[in-house]
Amino acid sequence: MNSAVEHIATDQPPDEAKARDLDYGWQSGNQIELLENGEAYFPRVFDAMRAAQREILLETFILFEDKVGNELQGILIEAAQRGVKVVVSLDGFGCGELSAAFLKTLADAGVMVQMFDPASKTLGIRTNWFRRLHRKIVVVDAEVAFIGGINFSADHLGDFGPEAKQDYSVQVTGPAVADLHHFALAQSGRQVRTRRGWRRRQQRPSPWATDSGEGLVRLIYRDNLQHRDDIEEAYIYALSKAKKRAVIANAYFFPGYRLLREIRNAARRGVQVQLIMQGQPDVLLAKLAARMLYDYLLKDGVVIHEYCQRPLHGKVALVDDDWSTVGSSNLDPLSLALNLEANVLIRDRAFNQQLYDSLATLSKNHCQVIPAKDKPRLWLWRLTVGFLVFHVMRHFPALTGWLPAHKPRLKPFESQAHD
Known part of the structure; x- marks a missing residue:
């Protein structure tokens, strides 16, 4: 023993x-x-x-x-x-x-x-x-x-x-x-x-800090107890606040409808929304699942890049000039509904710019842009299938x-x- x-x-x-x-x-x-x-x-x-x-x-x-x-x-x-x-x-x-x-x-x-x-x-x-x-x-x-x-x-x-x-x-x-x-x-x-500052709070802190000062960091995590949706909610809230730009680079992208809708809504109100997805997947099914959602997003102005140099494994995002997140959580049912995950939220302009420059270099030099179709076909069918698949995967283990x-x-x- x-x-x-x-x-x-x-x-x-x-x-x-x-x-x-x-x-x-x-x-x-x-x-x-x-x-x-x-x-x-x-x-x-x-x-x-x-x-x-x-x-x-x-x-x-x-x-x-x-x-x-x-x-x-x-x-x-x-x-x-x-x-x-x-x-x-x-x-x-x-x-x-x-x-x-x-x-x-x-x-x-x-x-x-x-x-x-x-x-x-x-x-x-x-x-x-x-x-x-x-x-x-x-x-x-x-x-x-x-x-x-x-x-x-x-x-x-x-x-x-x-x-x-x-x-x-x-x-x-x-x-x-x-x-x-x-x-x-x-x-x-x-x-x-347990020490002062780590007390149980009556209300969860906002994913968007009230102070936009530099060097702000907040730990968020997902478990199967009291924090099942914290990371997903942070993405949704940040996107709802977006005014200028939003960039999401995520290896396995198959979010639920609420997050998908918030991405689309940001693009509809004029935010420059860019997704960087896997173009050379290490899991083929993940790429096929993400592509089921492309038409739904492209028709409202979301720009989608596929990174083709090697497998993308990142889980990062930024909104406007000072909000960012980096962590372990993909935007798929395994990470958003099953796995134990942890991210940090960051409010810092210098870091936001550093991450933006890195992702901009990636998208410019090593990605292909997915063209938007004039008349997307079958997007409603794909969205319906995607919605069903997501929720089956989300609830199947518990059933x-x-x-x-x-x-x-x-x-x-x-x-x-x-x-």
């Missing part, structure tokens, strides 16, 4: 982690830096971990035993051996191929490894597809945090080849790191001290007992069973 490697629950929080149900407010005075792809992300995260003195908290959907995963393993082991508390939470589906030897090496060095809702293969196939831990968060010494869509795998590096992913994360320093630290502790099942709509308990992991 190895108590350093555990299974963690999906939806039911332990009593000491009731902070999961808190609403995190806007924090001012932060420094936010956009990190594009693994070339920018991995060196920054690894340097922060190497400099850690007290604690490393890490959550990721995917960790592979490749050059990135092996480097991460070595850094975490070295940190644990010099007395840093290291807690690593991995998804049981995305990290289901990790070897027992890889995990045991971490645990033997003193790293607390947790596996979120793992399941054995059935006839050689993994069936625990739904309600995944899809967040990507790193917090070091409660002083610097990273959040976005980048996993710990070599396919986020350009030298991986044509299948290398285009993706984004952010580095945050400042008061908002305390919220990310508090959240990461609570989600990992660690003991959390069928054999899909993982369950609440597994926290229990020790027996490493011998995986040798």
Whole structure:
């Protein structure tokens, strides 16, 4: 029995982690830096971990035993051996191929490894597809945090080849790191001290800060308890406020009707709305689903680009000159209705411009524009089918007992069973 490697629950929080149900407010005075792809992300995260003195908290959907995963393993082991508390939470589906030897090496060095809702293969196939831990968060010494869509795998590096992913994360320093630290502790099942500023609020803070100052950051997340729609509502609210421009770059785009309607309505009132979608998909079904919605959006002036250089994996958006969001959440039924996700909302003009410039370069140099048709055909039929498909996917897991709509308990992991 190895108590350093555990299974963690999906939806039911332990009593000491009731902070999961808190609403995190806007924090001012932060420094936010956009990190594009693994070339920018991995060196920054690894340097922060190497400099850690007290604690490393890490959550990721995917960790592979490749050059990135092996480097991460070595850094975490070295940190644990010099007395840093290291807690690593991995998804049981995305990290289901990790070897027992890889995990045991971490645990033997003193790293607390947790596996979120793992399941054995059935006839050689993994069936625990739904309600995944899809967040990507790193917090070091409660002083610097990273959040976005980048996993710990070599396919986020350009030298991986044509299948290398285009993706984004952010580095945050400042008061908002305390919220990310508090959240990461609570989600990992660690003991959390409730302090002033993390009280249960009667009303959730607005996705649009009342102050348009610089360096404003707010953590939002999606769970299967009290925060099922927070990320979706943030997109809807921001788009309803849009006056000038809105850019959404999202890998898997198949939102519900309310969000789809808000995108269309923004374009109708003269907002320059641009979507950047997958043109070279890593999941063909995702591209086909998104294209079912194109006619509905194009006829009202939404500009759609498909990124064709390599698979788009980003989950970012911006509205007007100072609102942005970066995180793990796609705009599809898995992220909006099933998975555990986390984004940050940002009110900062410099960051908004940095993200806009990056996406503008992407759309100008590496995308193809989807032409608007004079008389879109079958758009109503496609929208109807899309609406039905979305809601079937949204509610199907809750209606069928054999899909993982369950609440597994926290229990020790027996490493011998995986040798």
